[in-house]
Amino acid sequence: MEGTKPFFAKPDHQKSLGFPGELIENWHDTAIGKMGDLLGKYRSFQVYLDSCVKCGACTDKCHYYLGTKDPKNMPVGRQDLLRSVYRRYFTFAGKYFPKLVGARDLTREVLDDWYSYFHQCSQCRRCSVFCPYGIDTAEISMAAREILDSVGIGQKYCNEIIGKCYTIGNNLGLPEPALRDTLEDLEEEIFEERGVRVRLPLDEEGADVLLITPSADFFAEPHVDGLMGYAMVFHEAGIKWTLSSYASEAANFSMFIGSYENMKKQAERIRKAALDLGVKRIMHGECGHAWRVAYSFWNTLAGVGHGADPNDKYAQELQQRLDPNFPVPQHICEFTWDLIQRNQLNLDKSANDDKVLTFHDSCNVARASRMGDTPGGQFEIPRKIIQAVCNNYVDMPRDTIKESTFCCGGGGGLLTDDLMEVRVKGAQPRMEALNRVVEDHGVTNMAAICAICKSQFAKVLPYYKMPMDMIVSVHQLVRDALVLTGQTNGEAEADPDEAQAEES
Amino acid sequence: MAFEVDGKTIETDEEGYLVDLSQWTEEIANKLAEGENLEMTSDRWEIVNFLREYYQEYQIAPAVRVLTKAVGKKLGKDKGTSKYLYELFPYGPAKQACKIAGLPKPTGCV
Numbered sequence: 001m002e003g004t005k006p007f008f009a010k011p012d013h014q015k016s017l018g019f020p021g022e023l024i025e026n027w028h029d030t031a032i033g034k035m036g037d038l039l040g041k042y043r044s045f046q047v048y049l050d051s052c053v054k055c056g057a058c059t060d061k062c063h064y065y066l067g068t069k070d071p072k073n074m075p076v077g078r079q080d081l082l083r084s085v086y087r088r089y090f091t092f093a094g095k096y097f098p099k100l101v102g103a104r105d106l107t108r109e110v111l112d113d114w115y116s117y118f119h120q121c122s123q124c125r126r127c128s129v130f131c132p133y134g135i136d137t138a139e140i141s142m143a144a145r146e147i148l149d150s151v152g153i154g155q156k157y158c159n160e161i162i163g164k165c166y167t168i169g170n171n172l173g174l175p176e177p178a179l180r181d182t183l184e185d186l187e188e189e190i191f192e193e194r195g196v197r198v199r200l201p202l203d204e205e206g207a208d209v210l211l212i213t214p215s216a217d218f219f220a221e222p223h224v225d226g227l228m229g230y231a232m233v234f235h236e237a238g239i240k241w242t243l244s245s246y247a248s249e250a251a252n253f254s255m256f257i258g259s260y261e262n263m264k265k266q267a268e269r270i271r272k273a274a275l276d277l278g279v280k281r282i283m284h285g286e287c288g289h290a291w292r293v294a295y296s297f298w299n300t301l302a303g304v305g306h307g308a309d310p311n312d313k314y315a316q317e318l319q320q321r322l323d324p325n326f327p328v329p330q331h332i333c334e335f336t337w338d339l340i341q342r343n344q345l346n347l348d349k350s351a352n353d354d355k356v357l358t359f360h361d362s363c364n365v366a367r368a369s370r371m372g373d374t375p376g377g378q379f380e381i382p383r384k385i386i387q388a389v390c391n392n393y394v395d396m397p398r399d400t401i402k403e404s405t406f407c408c409g410g411g412g413g414l415l416t417d418d419l420m421e422v423r424v425k426g427a428q429p430r431m432e433a434l435n436r437v438v439e440d441h442g443v444t445n446m447a448a449i450c451a452i453c454k455s456q457f458a459k460v461l462p463y464y465k466m467p468m469d470m471i472v473s474v475h476q477l478v479r480d481a482l483v484l485t486g487q488t489n490g491e492a493e494a495d496p497d498e499a500q501a502e503e504s
Numbered sequence: 505m506a507f508e509v510d511g512k513t514i515e516t517d518e519e520g521y522l523v524d525l526s527q528w529t530e531e532i533a534n535k536l537a538e539g540e541n542l543e544m545t546s547d548r549w550e551i552v553n554f555l556r557e558y559y560q561e562y563q564i565a566p567a568v569r570v571l572t573k574a575v576g577k578k579l580g581k582d583k584g585t586s587k588y589l590y591e592l593f594p595y596g597p598a599k600q601a602c603k604i605a606g607l608p609k610p611t612g613c614v
Contacts, residue, residue, distance in 0.1 A: 007518050007519075157611070160611060161611050161612055164611060164612075170612070171611060171612030171613065172564070172610055172611060172612040172614065173564060173608075173610075173611060173612075174564055175562065175563050175564060177561075177562055178562035178563070178564050178566075181562065181570070182566075182567050182569075182570055185567075185569065185570055185573065186569070189569070189573070214612070214613050215612055215613075216612055216613040216614050218567055219567040219568065219598070219610065219612075219614055220567070220568055220598070220613075220614040221568050221569065221586055223613075224567065224568070224569050251612070251613060287613075415613060417519060417599070418518075418519070451612075451613035452613045454613075455613050455614050459596075468590075469586075
């Protein structure tokens, strides 16, 4: 959308991430230098800029284009904003015959256009599925944001949040005492409802599992219902687990801004927490892009999985520590599905009989990672879990799910109030698909495994005349169907001492 | 952005949140609510006051679940729901009520 711009990061947000506080004087040369630097570092980036043949396959695949009808939101249009400058400075034809090859100088107007349109891309990678060359607009968009940051133009939403992660430990800015208090409150709530002491432990050394989850799980709805679900599953499995106040965030927004250095720094916080707490496994809550970072990048960033730098003492130490008998890292859905398959959970599906469910595949899980040990596990496992805890399930139309899923409209650092119009318009394709199954199959709820998706839908559903609480967490459904060992119908019937004794 | 209350200039950021949280007064809250097209009824004051108390202790606004439970305990179960809070603060209790209470905006995936 013409003129759409998110708020600029303040100088102190910028500086805490190692970027200039405001637009620098020699921004032109610095930007071109940075582009050259990225072209050298990421071969894929250059291939994507070189290989587009303008076939048009991507044009109607972006949800922001479908919602705004702005040609610059066609994936090829978005790529060309950067490609045209690349051609001018880095290709023979563009240097000498710029007009013939659509090459143009980097001007202030171009820079402004970059800022606007690379913040109307949620880096969801749907277009890359349909591109015959597999050109990944997300990577181009990340590079553009990295160039913008390097000349002092950052986005407030992402950069302020990354700074909070460094100083407080999570995106929200939730300090340890508030986190502790919130967790105790949730324990009390479960006890009141079920009469069982289910714990949500914080900073407990010697636990087997460190759970990393988006801080929205502590704060927002329906996220928090999912968090209670994880806790109840751990409880039933008899696993010692813990959260960390130092790394109380799974999200890694540095991926959105394409900053490898910051992404590494954020990932290392989780490594430090894992080493300090002495855990053997690291597990992921319901967070889409964080799962991509963990699954695809943690090995070189922090030494989780294979491929740690032999000279990186902490990465080596972590590789020694983590138990190779389990997926490293592991997704909470993989964990829960394994328990369900082994009949370790007592599930009463009828608890969810008031609902007809559908599942929204979150883009970073669907198109940038996997779950389980078979191709497509990231599509099947969440669906199998939902069908194990609910009697009524229907998929949305095939061209809007799995690898073709539509973004919620708020991913990639766009989940901010100053981009509300873009978010509402970008949600349109998903809302239309949802509406189809509402009308045809009486779907009442849509489940997701990403904090951004959940918050985005809670906000935009009402714009499409659907109730905000239609969006639910997958582990919220698990929670509601899970019958805890020794469960009663409420506090009145329970003996707290006995419940505690059972637990120990 | 800025506005005047009792001859004092009150600065807000681009989203309308107070820059200097210590400047907050009830008069300013009324003014901020006006900007949100909300009238500060006693029901809204109850929430705003609770948010401020919680913030003083924990340096952050309470989680939605913490808020609904606290409201339920204090004002009766029928009010301890997010539906009730959204009726009072249609743009969301976390963000809109925080703004009026003079607290920083909750950030992240919320």
